Amino acid sequence: MCLPGYYEYSCRVKIVAGHDALERIPDLLRRLGARRPLLVTDRGVAGAGLVGILREAMGERLEIGAVADDVPPDSDLEAVNRLAVLYRESGCDALIALGGGSVMDTAKGINILVSERGDDLLKFSGAGTLKRPLKPLIAVPTTAGTGSEVTLVAVIKDRQRRLKMAFVSYFLLPDAAILDSRMTLSLPAPITAATGMDALSHAVEAYYCLGKNPLSDVTALAAIRLIGGNLLNVVHNPSDREGRLAMANAAALAGMAFSNSMVGMVHALGHAVGSVCGLPHGVCMAILLPYGLEYNRHKREAVMGELLFPIGGPEIYGKTAPEDRTGRVIAYIRQLNEDLHAATGGRHARFFGEIRDREGNHAAPRRRLPEIARTALGDGAIFYNPEDLDYDDLLMVLEAAWEGMPLDSGRIRKG
Amino acid sequence: MESFREIPAGGKPVKRAYVALMLWFVGRAIQAAARVDEAVGEEFAALPEGFAFSLEVLPGGPAMIVGKDEDGRVRYRGWRPAGRRLDLRMKIKNLEGALLMFTFQESTATATARDRLIVDGEVPAARAVVRILDRVEVYLLPKIVAKLAVKRYPDWPWQEKIANRLRIYAGAILGFP
Numbered sequence A: 001m002c003l004p005g006y007y008e009y010s011c012r013v014k015i016v017a018g019h020d021a022l023e024r025i026p027d028l029l030r031r032l033g034a035r036r037p038l039l040v041t042d043r044g045v046a047g048a049g050l051v052g053i054l055r056e057a058m059g060e061r062l063e064i065g066a067v068a069d070d071v072p073p074d075s076d077l078e079a080v081n082r083l084a085v086l087y088r089e090s091g092c093d094a095l096i097a098l099g100g101g102s103v104m105d106t107a108k109g110i111n112i113l114v115s116e117r118g119d120d121l122l123k124f125s126g127a128g129t130l131k132r133p134l135k136p137l138i139a140v141p142t143t144a145g146t147g148s149e150v151t152l153v154a155v156i157k158d159r160q161r162r163l164k165m166a167f168v169s170y171f172l173l174p175d176a177a178i179l180d181s182r183m184t185l186s187l188p189a190p191i192t193a194a195t196g197m198d199a200l201s202h203a204v205e206a207y208y209c210l211g212k213n214p215l216s217d218v219t220a221l222a223a224i225r226l227i228g229g230n231l232l233n234v235v236h237n238p239s240d241r242e243g244r245l246a247m248a249n250a251a252a253l254a255g256m257a258f259s260n261s262m263v264g265m266v267h268a269l270g271h272a273v274g275s276v277c278g279l280p281h282g283v284c285m286a287i288l289l290p291y292g293l294e295y296n297r298h299k300r301e302a303v304m305g306e307l308l309f310p311i312g313g314p315e316i317y318g319k320t321a322p323e324d325r326t327g328r329v330i331a332y333i334r335q336l337n338e339d340l341h342a343a344t345g346g347r348h349a350r351f352f353g354e355i356r357d358r359e360g361n362h363a364a365p366r367r368r369l370p371e372i373a374r375t376a377l378g379d380g381a382i383f384y385n386p387e388d389l390d391y392d393d394l395l396m397v398l399e400a401a402w403e404g405m406p407l408d409s410g411r412i413r414k415g
Numbered sequence B: 001m002e003s004f005r006e007i008p009a010g011g012k013p014v015k016r017a018y019v020a021l022m023l024w025f026v027g028r029a030i031q032a033a034a035r036v037d038e039a040v041g042e043e044f045a046a047l048p049e050g051f052a053f054s055l056e057v058l059p060g061g062p063a064m065i066v067g068k069d070e071d072g073r074v075r076y077r078g079w080r081p082a083g084r085r086l087d088l089r090m091k092i093k094n095l096e097g098a099l100l101m102f103t104f105q106e107s108t109a110t111a112t113a114r115d116r117l118i119v120d121g122e123v124p125a126a127r128a129v130v131r132i133l134d135r136v137e138v139y140l141l142p143k144i145v146a147k148l149a150v151k152r153y154p155d156w157p158w159q160e161k162i163a164n165r166l167r168i169y170a171g172a173i174l175g176f177p
């Protein structure tokens, strides 16, 4: 067990998990002193019938003040401002966020405006600007990946000023996260695969990066175990309720782990690929995760080897010599990507070079890798990465991830 | 597991004075390194015009400020952040944390990972400043100590490293602009 000389850990989100967790919402809100929530969601979620399921589960016991089902795929300021007006005009006193990361972030943004009675969100950006609790917020994730239901961050785009605002505060944490298997039963296979790999990357990076601590370790290991046992299964059998609930739990556990210990180069590179080429976050995570392990291996061999226990189970762990464990962990994650690729009829990507857009062009063209590397150089996640990375290192990893080749260990500079 | 080793420094005024001296020296060494070392020069060149940052110990200092002049020259600007326009403030939460960093028992990276630092400003700029600090530490410190301070000790040609080290030391001690 690695015990840092100093660390901080906090997770004060109430978790309600089960096949009938939605039914608890009216009671939870009443305890928080609220009776008329604004339901924030997006078209995809509404189209999948999830608003209907939620309404039915709550029945007559709770009146929804208004439903906002047009949150854009990337949470932006325009939506936050507009929905804050809707909140006030509908006489709401709480928020329910039903959706993925973008819906959660939008709801957090609305909550800042309606609680602080402000009209300019920019005034509250950064860390430590919020001074008091906000309105009650209940998060109902509809993907099993981002972990936003337990994180204290919101990222909102200001398209006019071409800014990406980050808000960091414990007051942004939802009061409760509802993990209900019904919310992910209809999630398409490729999204199930990619978001599941995002959760895995949160747990794995939390476990081997510099901010690891005993509490983030426990949540990370539990998440990895659940993902290892369930992800491929739910991609094959989408309607497996137990598997779906396991993945929802895994995503929340991984979210607790990484929001307290932070993540490293896999996310630094993934954020950069996302912002330069617009690829979905989970897709980048699935591709990049093995490279994070390979690149940092010489610094974290023993810690990484421990991951074979939750991934492979006690028998495989016991039979594998300590010096071979990290290699098996990396091989396992690569194989998981291969299996997900097969299970989704080739729609789950294993390397950047195989991702095509609608016109058949490379969605992340090779010539843009230098720009991606430069962007990643400025990402804060590199602070938490065990080994250092300069521009050349980032580019080397990107080139390998573009081709789908393992890293050449001779080219990793160990100093 | 690391244990907290109390460094033999007597009372707090001595610790504070030690950290203040280190900050002063590092500040002047950054000024020198910006001209001597190509990579540090390039890092500064890529930062916005007039960029200034501080490294401070809470509460109430000591601190150091480094900034770019109008002509792009990098200058150590003293130890008083009050009333200055700063693009980036990196604050070490307490004196004990600063001591761990400046006695090189804890690297900048570990200090960040342990939440000892508050970064006030843009993250890409903070990343650039930490890369600059890392390079300057490699110049200032003997390898055996610098290896603890930075994540990866670089394999620069030794003749160049020694020559630059001498010029940076001279610049920091004499305070060449």
Ligand SMILES: [Fe+2]
Pocket (backbone or CB within 6 Å): A146, A198, A201, A202, A267, A281, A285
């Ligand atoms: Fe992620």
